[in-house]
Amino acid sequence: MKAVLLNLLEYHWVEDLDDALILLSRADTVTVPLAGGTYLLGHDDARVQAVVDLRDLDLAYIREDARGVHVGAMTTLQTMADSPVLRDLAAGLLARAAQASSSSRLIRNSATLGGTLAIGAASQADLLTALVAMEAEALLRSGSKSQIDLGAGSYDRPGLALANVTFKGKQERQVSTGSLSQERRPNELILEVTVPRLGFGYGASFQRVGRTPADLALLNVAAVVEVMEGLYSHVRLALGGAHIEPLRLAGVERQLEGQSAMNADSNTINTRLLVSALQSGMADLQPQPAMRVGSNYRRTAAINLAFRALEEAVTISRWRRMVSSKERQ
Numbered sequence: 001m002k003a004v005l006l007n008l009l010e011y012h013w014v015e016d017l018d019d020a021l022i023l024l025s026r027a028d029t030v031t032v033p034l035a036g037g038t039y040l041l042g043h044d045d046a047r048v049q050a051v052v053d054l055r056d057l058d059l060a061y062i063r064e065d066a067r068g069v070h071v072g073a074m075t076t077l078q079t080m081a082d083s084p085v086l087r088d089l090a091a092g093l094l095a096r097a098a099q100a101s102s103s104s105r106l107i108r109n110s111a112t113l114g115g116t117l118a119i120g121a122a123s124q125a126d127l128l129t130a131l132v133a134m135e136a137e138a139l140l141r142s143g144s145k146s147q148i149d150l151g152a153g154s155y156d157r158p159g160l161a162l163a164n165v166t167f168k169g170k171q172e173r174q175v176s177t178g179s180l181s182q183e184r185r186p187n188e189l190i191l192e193v194t195v196p197r198l199g200f201g202y203g204a205s206f207q208r209v210g211r212t213p214a215d216l217a218l219l220n221v222a223a224v225v226e227v228m229e230g231l232y233s234h235v236r237l238a239l240g241g242a243h244i245e246p247l248r249l250a251g252v253e254r255q256l257e258g259q260s261a262m263n264a265d266s267n268t269i270n271t272r273l274l275v276s277a278l279q280s281g282m283a284d285l286q287p288q289p290a291m292r293v294g295s296n297y298r299r300t301a302a303i304n305l306a307f308r309a310l311e312e313a314v315t316i317s318r319w320r321r322m323v324s325s326k327e328r329q
């Protein structure tokens, strides 16, 4: 049997976020967060000396406010798939991608949003592509504890000199989920993800290909589109899949925004524009080959998948606009 976390010496079950941050900031003991454990506990990493269990930190939630929908890092993939709030958001894009991320309910019941984001492309989760298309941001926090000597005050500001004062610091920042794997520092904890709220007139689509529907996605595409008065007013397109860091297809987005989504008869989608935008916007795309799939296949399949995703997102956006204008009448 494979040996895992061979050098684990400490297990911390913390109830306070600050305590977790202090433990994770230690320089003398390699300490990592433990979320659902589905990856970490099966991972052969001899460097890890301590784990900090996050389960009691109240980070499992899905809340809404004016900024959008906030999903706590300890929310499981199954909770995301079942959430009425996420099923309602952007045609259920995130809920569907969470469901597709693993065909095993056992894994979805334990695996968390934070754990999935922390592993990044290695998790091979469909969820990551959907988050990038939705321009979701992760909230990161790190802590530090240091002993400092405070100098004596001055004539204007009197004070005593103090040695060995404990100073607790905290830093927080928002990072786009698209650049999280390059930007996150090892001692930063992912607290939550904020997904901007999209208006009723937005359409979204999630498409994937795998060897079987239950298999990992060799490729996946998420599209978020708004069509207003026949023109593309907002287009976000992201591509991912096994061993691919999800990426925004900004070249395609630029070519579509401001253009006419519909043909002159205004009832059929302008597929010619879609094809030319995809072909030129994805001309330089060289997806990484993986064990079961070559780069060329991935590029050709990516164009087809993106076409289907955009087509569906346009249809949903137009249908939603029609429904809302009928309701206003």
Ligand SMILES: Cc1cc2nc3c(=O)[nH]c(=O)nc-3n(C[C@H](O)[C@H](O)[C@H](O)COP(=O)(O)OP(=O)(O)OC[C@H]3O[C@@H](n4cnc5c(N)ncnc54)[C@H](O)[C@@H]3O)c2cc1C
Pocket: 032, 033, 034, 035, 036, 037, 038, 039, 040, 041, 042, 054, 073, 074, 101, 102, 103, 104, 107, 110, 111, 112, 113, 114, 115, 116, 117, 118, 119, 122, 123, 124, 125, 126, 188, 189, 190, 191, 216
């Ligand atoms: C049998 C099996 C099948 C799997 N199948 C799939 C699959 O089909 N699809 C898929 O996507 N994945 C799969 N995985 C991989 C993995 O389980 C998932 O990617 C999962 O989402 C990891 O989440 P977790 O909560 O279990 O994380 P953990 O295993 O607890 O942690 C994973 C990593 O993230 C770090 N971490 C956890 N939470 C945070 C946080 N809040 N902030 C910062 N760092 C954090 C941990 O320190 C660790 O390095 C599978 C794993 C197993 C064992």
